[in-house]
Amino acid sequence: MSRLRRDPRAERAARALPTQGRPRLQLGTPVSEGRLRRNPFAERAAAEVQGRTRLRLDRAGGGPRSVSVASPPAAPEPRAPERRLVPEPAFLVLAVADVPGGHLSVHDRQVLGAARVLADAGGGAVVLLGGTLPQDAGAAGADRIACLPEADDPDRRAGALMAAIAALRPRHVLWPESRIGGDLARRVAVRIGEGLFCGAEQVSARAVARPARGRRVEQRREPPLLLTLAEGAAAPHGRTVHEARPIDLPLPARLDFESAILSIEEVPADPATVPLGEADFVLSAGNGVTDFAAFGALAEALGATPGASRMVCDAGLMPRAAQVGASGTVLSARCYFALGIAGAPQHLQGIAGCEHVVAVNTDLHAAMIERAGLAVVADAQAVMPALLALLAEEAS
Template structure:
C-alpha cells in the first residue's frame, strides 16, 4: 500500500510565476511529484485477518481469512517397512516397557541395538514379558514373548538364560535402570557371561563407560551382555521395521532358588509420591485461583500435584511441590501444566518429561510452545469440564 509523497521544493518550482523579478507563487497549482511513500497503517489494515481477537496478518497477499493448504492424499505414500529376512546375526533387547509402553531409555536401547545390527547385516530381536506397543517404529525386526510368573526377577532371568542359549545372539542389551540393571546382573550370575554395565558409548567395535568416580574411562570390545546408561544413544529415527512375532525358544529352566513367595504391585496414593518419582504430574500456576478444585482434578486424574515457583512463594502450595531447576527436576512420562506461562527455570524442570500438556490463555506462552498438546483456554474453566468428563466416564 502506498500514497503520493510530497516534494516541497518541486512543488514550489511548479508554482513559480515566470516574468517576475521577485519570486511569486501560484497557490492553485497541484503538486506534480511522482514519488511514492509507504503507509504502514494502511498496509497492516489490508493484511489483517478477520475473525480473530489477536492481531494476525496474512503475508501471502490473499484477502480474507487464511485458508488451510490442501493436501493431496493420493500423493502421500505409505511409509516403507524395512524387512530383514535372513540376518547374519541377532542383537537382542530386553526393554523395561512399564505398562506396555516404551520408555525413553527403551527407545535409546533399541536405537543402540539398531546401530549394532546395521553394522553387519544383523537383526534386532526384542524379548518381551508382555505386550509392548510401537516396537516396529522403534526399530525391532523380531519379537519373542517370554513367560514369567508375576514378574519374579529370578523367573525372568531364567527365561532370558534359555533364550540366550537357544538364540545365541551376538549381543544382548538391557537398560541400566532399577529393573533392567538388576535383571542383567542376575542373568550374568546365572550364565557366567561378562557384563559391561552402564555403557555410555556403544558401537560395533567399542564400548566405553566411566569408572573411578568418572576420573577414568574404561574401553573395550562390547561383550555379549551390555547395559546402556540413560541418554547414551539416540533413538531409532529411520524407517519402521517389520516387528515380526516369532515363537519363543523351547527349554526347561531349573527351579530358581529364591525366598520370594509372591510379588504384587501395591497401589500408592499419587499425592503421596515425591515429584522426582511420579510418572504423571499436574502443576498449578498463576492462572489457578481455586486450589481445592485443582486438588480434586489431581485426584480424579491420579496425578501427583505440583506448582510453579510463584505459587509456592505465595504459600498456596508447599515448597516440596515446586517444579523447576530451583525445585524438582521431573522424570515423569506426562506433565500437565495449568495456567503456567513457562519461565526458563520451570522449563528446565520439565525438559526430561516425555509428554507435556499445557492449558493457557496465551497462545505464545513458552509452555504452550514446549507442549505436545495445548489448550488455549482459561484453566479455571477447563478444570471443572475435565472433572465432569472423568465423572461421566467412570459412571459408564
C-alpha cells in the first residue's frame, strides 16, 4: 500500500567519504532511511467495494470486500387513470364533432379542448354530439356523449341538433369551422334565430376573439351561445379522463321547418384527382421507389391520393403538383403513407399536420422512421407487391 520515499540528500551524505578537498562518494548501496510514501492507486484499489456497477469506495478501511448486489425492484404496475365525474353540472356545453370515419379528428379534439375550457370555468359538463360514438371520447374531455342520427340530408341533421339544443338548454354550442361543421352551424343559427360567432381563434372563459377586416383588427366579445372554432385555435384536452356517459336525445319525428332539399346523392371523389391539400389518405413515393407502375396500382387499391418527395418530382417521375413538403403542398391528411422517403426537414414540415404516419424505409435511423407512428424497416420495392397481394386476397 505504501513504500519508503527516497531522500537523495540523506543518501548522498551516507555515501560521502571522509576526504579532504574534492568530495568523493562511495558507490555501494547504503541503508536507506526515509519516510513512508503514500501510493494512492493501491489505496484506491484496496478501498474499492466489489460487486457494484458504479464505483464505490470504503473510506472506513478494512481492505477490499465484496457485497451482494440485490436485483432492481420491479417497476410498479401502471394504474388506470382515474375518471373525473361531474354528476350534477351547473350547465352544459355542447361540442358537435364531425367524427370522420368514426374517429375524432385533430380539429374535433381541439373543439373538445375549447369546450373543456368553457365548462371548467363554472362547474359545467361537456356533451359530445356526433354521428358515431368514439371510444376515446372520455380521454378527449367529454363528460356525456350522445349520438346524432346519421342523415345525408343536412336539414334533417340540423333539425335533430335543434331538438337536442331545446332539450338540453346548453350555455354554449361549439362546432369545428370545417366543411361539415361550419355548414351545420350556419343552418342551426338561421333556424333558431341566434347569432353565430364564426372562426374563433381565441377561446377563454371570459372572451372569444377572431380577426376581422383582413386580419387588421380583432373582434372580441363574451362567449356566445353558438360559435365555431378555427383549426389550431385551441389545444386538445389531455390532462384527465372524463366519464363519457351515454345519454339519450329526443329525436324529432319530422322537421319543424320546410326543407328545400329534394334528394341527395353522394358521389365519391376519385382519390387520384383530389388535391393533396384536401386528401384524407396520401400514399407518397420517395427515392427508394423505382417501380411506379406498382406504386400507382397500390395507391388505387388503397384508395389513396398519390404524392411524392421533391427528389422524385425533380427527376420528372411524378408531376410537380404531387410534391409534398414546405416547398410543395402542406398536408392535413388523417393518414400519410411514405414509401422510401428518408425525411428531409422540408418534407417533415409538409406532414406536420398529419394525424397518422406510416413509413417504409431500409434505414432504421431515418428521420421519417422516427416521425412515423408505424414503421416498417424494409425495401419499399418488396413491400409494395406484398401489400398488393394482401389486398387482392382480402378482395377475393
